[in-house]
Amino acid sequence: MPVLCSSCVDKRAVLKRPKTGHSLCKECFFWAFEEEVHQTILTAKLFKHGETVGIAASGGKDSTVLAHVMKLLNERYDYGLELMLLSVDEGITGYRDDSLETVKRNQQQYELPLKIVSYEELYGWTMDAIVQQVGLKNNCTFCGVFRRQALDRGAVMLRVDKICTGHNADDVAETVLMNVLRGDIARLRRCTAISTASEGDGVVPRCKPLKYAYEKEIVLYAYFKKLDYFSTECIYSPNAYRGYARTFLKDLESVRPSSIMDVIHSGENLSVREGVRMPVQGTCNRCGYISSQALCKSCVLLEGLNRGLPKLGIGKHHRLHDKILSQTPLTEKEERKLRPVDF
Ligand code: SF4
């Protein structure tokens, strides 16, 4: 006998919700998923009527579902938001060029304006060129730092009030685990925040409307809605550390589906003992972007690339920042340590 939807008790159930275990028909699943995102937005007061919001769009499942649901909820509940798509072209042949084609189709499908900012135009380097210099070990560090700043620069160009990103519950739980394992207290404290306040000029507030949406449900939603998204992995994706955290979390989830939410709740409720030293946010002396050092991470990485010393931004070389700023030549010994041998 076919299982009936436990919500409408009328149609046939087509799936079991990973988050709740309920058997639902397609329509009731869509409704439940969308309503949960709506409740997340309301509870955390993510947007104000009249705001312009840039949706960080990569063409992948998360950002495609985010764009779809944001447009739908904006109309259904009259949020009064002006939505735009904002994409970063990292310059990865065979990956980002293809996924950006998906974003361009999404732009047509959702009738939203689209802005693409590229690493090449912002930094003078594509990820293809960076990987040629640094190899496949630390490439994601360069890519992640550059992307964060690229999104901000794109948001400033588009004059949006906020950026929303497609980070889902699994991403947040993974990040909590990674920060615990690395002992990175400053990031641990920040990573569960559903939204960030404006941190200064050129840094646009960000929020994560899908923070409580399980990745498995995002995939089901995209599949049953037949959304047009790009599902290939980045060709330079050795992000081993995140990979281990992801596998660990998936193993936990298979024996206890609430693990994802449990880890997020643990992260949200951790408090830092008084007296623990936190980095003090200032601004980069070169580009003006937020930084807790004399130079922001992006400027240091770029300086390393341009000088052929890519290790400059990896690990702790803060004492060299003043030398770089004052254009004092590095000693032979300092340079030798930063050359890309065994990088
Ligand atoms: Fe960039 Fe690494 Fe992600 Fe590829 S996997 S897009 S290199 S951060």
Ligand code: ZN
């Ligand atoms: Zn800088």
